[in-house]
Each structure stands twice: as structure tokens, then as C-alpha cells.
Amino acid sequence: MRILQALFFPPEQPGGVSSMVPYIHEGFRHLGWEMDLFSLPKRVRSKGQEPIGFDTFDWTVYKGLPVIEKYMQTFRDYVWWTRMRIKEPYDLIHAHHPLVALAMKHVFPETPVIATIHSSYERELILNGRIAAGGPEERFLTSLYGELEAKAELVMTVSQAFKRYMSAYVREPERIRVIPNGFDERRFRPTPHENAVPQLITVCRLVPAKGLDVLLRACAEVKRRGGRFVLHLIGDGPSRTELEAMAAELGIYEDIIFYGYMLHPEEFMPFADIFVLPSRAEAFGNVFAEAALCLLALIGTDVGGISEQIEDGKNGLLVPVDDVMALADAIEKLCADPDFRYALARAAREKAKSQYSLRRVIVQLTEVYETIANRRRTGEFGT
Structure with a gap:
């Protein structure tokens, strides 16, 4: 055939x-x-x-x-x-x-x-x-x-x-x-590492539908509370200039690395600690499964296929769409508790391996x- x-x-x-x-x-x-x-x-x-x-x-x-x-x-x-x-x-x-x-x-x-x-x-x-x-x-x-x-x-x-x-x-x-x-599990290889400062990562097209404006405001709130982090933002799109200007205005530009488009982000993701993407809609959200296979803790919004992948508090954290404070709380919680985020990451990887x-x-x-x-x-x- x-x-x-x-x-x-x-x-x-x-x-x-x-x-x-x-x-x-x-x-x-x-x-x-x-x-x-x-x-x-x-x-x-x-x-x-x-x-x-x-x-x-x-x-x-x-x-x-x-x-x-x-x-x-x-x-x-x-x-x-x-x-x-x-x-x-x-x-x-x-x-x-x-x-x-x-x-x-x-x-x-x-x-x-x-x-x-x-x-x-x-x-x-x-x-x-x-x-x-x-x-x-x-x-x-x-x-x-x-x-x-x-x-x-x-x-x-x-x-x-x-x-x-x-x-x-x-x-x-x-x-x-x-x-x-x-997803082919062989493409995603967890890498043992210890980061003194929690490393956040997101991979997506830079468009309003991905909710990156909410992510930047949440990161600014985490920083205002005294939290430390680095956000790795992989992807490109029409919102990039606006997002870079917003990061500068919020005082977090030095805490973010804008990479632009990367052909194989799965080779970079295992070195981070937390994957976060506050999408406003997502039919499935491939990148969450990919991040889970890289042994990252997941934070996503309670929409579409994301909420079918993430069981809140069991293999990741779910927050409402467009809720800056809830997202800041989730980021702060995982940054402050390495044992909890590792437990979530391990559970997310097991689910991704068995179901996806x-x-x-x-x-x-x-x-x-x-x-x-x-x-x-x-x-x-x-x-």
C-alpha cells in the first residue's frame, strides 16, 4: 500500500x-x-x-x-x-x-x-x-x-x-x-544538571495567541517579590519587537534571553528546569509533551489539549488563561521548591512516555x- x-x-x-x-x-x-x-x-x-x-x-x-x-x-x-x-x-x-x-x-x-x-x-x-x-x-x-x-x-x-x-x-x-x-522518545534526552538560578524556558511562535505578554508580566511580579530566574524564550514572530520593549519596560530584559527561531530546541530544553507557556488556546500543545520528555516541570493554562496533558498538582501546574497573578504564583512555587518541581517533572515524563x-x-x-x-x-x- x-x-x-x-x-x-x-x-x-x-x-x-x-x-x-x-x-x-x-x-x-x-x-x-x-x-x-x-x-x-x-x-x-x-x-x-x-x-x-x-x-x-x-x-x-x-x-x-x-x-x-x-x-x-x-x-x-x-x-x-x-x-x-x-x-x-x-x-x-x-x-x-x-x-x-x-x-x-x-x-x-x-x-x-x-x-x-x-x-x-x-x-x-x-x-x-x-x-x-x-x-x-x-x-x-x-x-x-x-x-x-x-x-x-x-x-x-x-x-x-x-x-x-x-x-x-x-x-x-x-x-x-x-x-x-x-513523539520519538529518543529525540529527548534528560540531562542531569544543577542550576543555581532556576531556568525557565518557553518555545513557541511569538504571537498574541501564546500569551507571552502574560508570561512577561508574571515574571516581573516574581522578580518584584524577590524571586530569581532566567527566562529562555525560543521562537520568532511578529510580536518579538513588542515583547522585547515590554520586557525592558517591566525591568526584566536582563533576565530574559530572546533566541529567535531554533531548529532543534529539544537539544537545548533539557538544561532548563521549568517549561512555561500560558497559551490562550491550544488544540494539543506538542511542546508540553516534548518538554515533559526532557524532564522539565510544566506550567500551562487550563485550555484545550494542555489540560488533557497536565493534571494540576500531579504532573504540572495549570493556571487560568490571562491570570498574571496565578501564573506568578505557579512560577514562584516551582522556583522555590526543587523537590516538588522534580516530582512533577518525573510524573510528566512518565505520562508522556506512556500516552504520547x-x-x-x-x-x-x-x-x-x-x-x-x-x-x-x-x-x-x-x-
Whole structure:
């Protein structure tokens, strides 16, 4: 069986999905499966001219809105690039983005396509101030879930929380399957160390949705209380200049290191003590599992997939979204009590190893792929 793993971003691009799927691909290839990776290169822009339509809604009522025009042009570009590059059909296509799944189904209507939805583009745009909640852009983007349900053989997502979110936009939410992300434990190597000053670390794109403004204010409060720390901030994005200015204004710029984008942050994370990321939304939050495998104590917000990974007080600490004082209390508590943070880190690592292993994902996907293949052979799609 020939399978295509279809990504939106190239594997070398930053982001949990782009870094995870190649390891799934490698794992299947090691087991003897015939599997390829495919994505849209950054250089392909405004090439596609093919008319695109949807079966479940009329997208043209949203024409003229910049976000939607850009999205649709990317859709056309993906279709164009797919036609250019893929000449032989696959038995199954596993897409990791709604646009990718719909583009693949457009080019290969007879090929079974399954889709894993890893995050919500519309929620990210709203939280980052790009579009308004309830506006036409959100209506367009959430309509794609219904289109995906109508065309894909199977829709999957990465957390029960995100399944509940998607359920509002599909006809049969019970058919959405949840397979949490998985990680190759060999990539994450805890390193024995003793830091005289607690080392905090976060890894993310620097955008408002990640709540880094809350993190900086919480760190300023910890410092005001007399706490000592160093915050390692790995990632880049449009908020970097604003965050650096905020750090200076709060008097903590000297306590923070802004690294910018790092290709393999897992090689650096084991030398820290506490991973903290106060996201305002997160479908799964790959980086929490990665930090847990590096034996870091976790602090996250009580949202989405984060609250499914962290059991407050057992394998990490959860705080409410946008609560500066609660976050400061959590940071202060872990900085002041090395034994407690190590106990949390050890419990987090054990959970990540048992529930978010790459082997577990490969076993679950194997069952999915074989089921879809059997349905194709017997003509049972749609039953």
C-alpha cells in the first residue's frame, strides 16, 4: 500500500506538526511501509489559476476579504503544485491540514483521503487580532470543517477538547476520531544538571495567541517579590519587537534571553528546569509533551489539549488563561521548591512516555490505514 503524508508546511519549517510527521514517516518506513512526504514549498506563490469550489457552501460570498483571498490562492497553489509533482496515484493520502485534504481530494477524487486537524487557523487569527470573532472570515474557515466531513473518508484530531470544538461545525461529530500526537522518545534526552538560578524556558511562535505578554508580566511580579530566574524564550514572530520593549519596560530584559527561531530546541530544553507557556488556546500543545520528555516541570493554562496533558498538582501546574497573578504564583512555587518541581517533572515524563509515544501513534494509524484500505477494496466507503 502506497501512502502519502501530505503537509501544509515543509518539514523543515517551525511548528509541531512539521517536526512530528517526518518521524511518523520514518517509523513506518522502518517497518517496511511505502510512504512519502509532500508539502508546498515557500517559493510557490500565486501559481495556481484553477477555479475552485466547494460542495457544502458557496465561498464566493466571501470574495474580496484579504484573509480569504489569500487562503483560496494558497488552495489553488497547492492544487497546482500537486498536479505538477505527483504523477502516480497513491492508495491512501493522509493530510495534516484542512486545505491540504481538500486540495488532495480535488486532484485525486477517487483516492481515499483522511485528515488530521492539528489546530484551528480561525482561532489563531482571532487571538492574534487578525480577524473578528463571529465575522465572515471565521464563518468561512469553520465552514471548511463541514466540507471536510463531506469529502474525506475519515476526519481525526489530536485532543478531546478540539473534537468538542469541531463538533459545532459538522453533522456527525461522533465520527471524528481522536489520536493524540506522538513523539520519538529518543529525540529527548534528560540531562542531569544543577542550576543555581532556576531556568525557565518557553518555545513557541511569538504571537498574541501564546500569551507571552502574560508570561512577561508574571515574571516581573516574581522578580518584584524577590524571586530569581532566567527566562529562555525560543521562537520568532511578529510580536518579538513588542515583547522585547515590554520586557525592558517591566525591568526584566536582563533576565530574559530572546533566541529567535531554533531548529532543534529539544537539544537545548533539557538544561532548563521549568517549561512555561500560558497559551490562550491550544488544540494539543506538542511542546508540553516534548518538554515533559526532557524532564522539565510544566506550567500551562487550563485550555484545550494542555489540560488533557497536565493534571494540576500531579504532573504540572495549570493556571487560568490571562491570570498574571496565578501564573506568578505557579512560577514562584516551582522556583522555590526543587523537590516538588522534580516530582512533577518525573510524573510528566512518565505520562508522556506512556500516552504520547511515537510507537502508540504508529499502531493506531496502522489500524486506521488498514481499515480504510479494506473499505476501499470492498466498496464500503460511507457506511
